[in-house]
Amino acid sequence: MEINDIIDLLSKEIDSRRLEHSINVMKVSEQMARHYGSDVNKARIAAILHDCGKNYKGNDALEYIKKIPYIPDEIEKIQPKLLHGVIGKHLAMTKYNIGDQEILEAIRWHTTGRAGMSVLEKIIYIADYIEPLRTFEGIEEMRRLAFVDLDKCIVHCSESSIRYVLKKGVLLHEKTVETRNYSLMLVNMNSI
Ligand SMILES: [Fe+2]
Ligand SMILES: [Fe+2]
Numbered sequence: 001m002e003i004n005d006i007i008d009l010l011s012k013e014i015d016s017r018r019l020e021h022s023i024n025v026m027k028v029s030e031q032m033a034r035h036y037g038s039d040v041n042k043a044r045i046a047a048i049l050h051d052c053g054k055n056y057k058g059n060d061a062l063e064y065i066k067k068i069p070y071i072p073d074e075i076e077k078i079q080p081k082l083l084h085g086v087i088g089k090h091l092a093m094t095k096y097n098i099g100d101q102e103i104l105e106a107i108r109w110h111t112t113g114r115a116g117m118s119v120l121e122k123i124i125y126i127a128d129y130i131e132p133l134r135t136f137e138g139i140e141e142m143r144r145l146a147f148v149d150l151d152k153c154i155v156h157c158s159e160s161s162i163r164y165v166l167k168k169g170v171l172l173h174e175k176t177v178e179t180r181n182y183s184l185m186l187v188n189m190n191s192i
Contacts, residue, residue, distance in 0.1 A: 024131035046106040053088030113179030154183040
């Protein structure tokens, strides 16, 4: 499927604000992919589809998950919003005909991140965080680091994410902690 066909189909699925966010993530991902010599087309497709599962909230998400081979953990059951990456990956395969594993994994992991992300996964994770509509404390530094050091940038994004979760008083997913620790280890290793 060509990117314009994907956008056409997606615009019928998600609201205009989310579509604007997804287009912004696509633009940032494209710039980052160019900067890091990564596949620009893959970055565009992964970015435009990263939130395609976002329409499934609460019970809808839990019902969707029952029909696919995925067993949610305790935190995902309590906060089904966390499942939109898994659902998005499945929708990308079934509705948008995406077969590329790298793209699918970038959609799958964009919310929490994970240890050992590929460059594409890192780009989508970061672009989602820093796109122009976002306003967080320290975002200018994240926007700068996005083009300097992916791992250092992810340390900042995941720490900001952890602070947000703590402030909100909701459950913190272990994958977010894993992402932060693993990225910090990579940063420290590279500075030795
Ligand atoms: Fe998302
Ligand atoms: Fe997003």
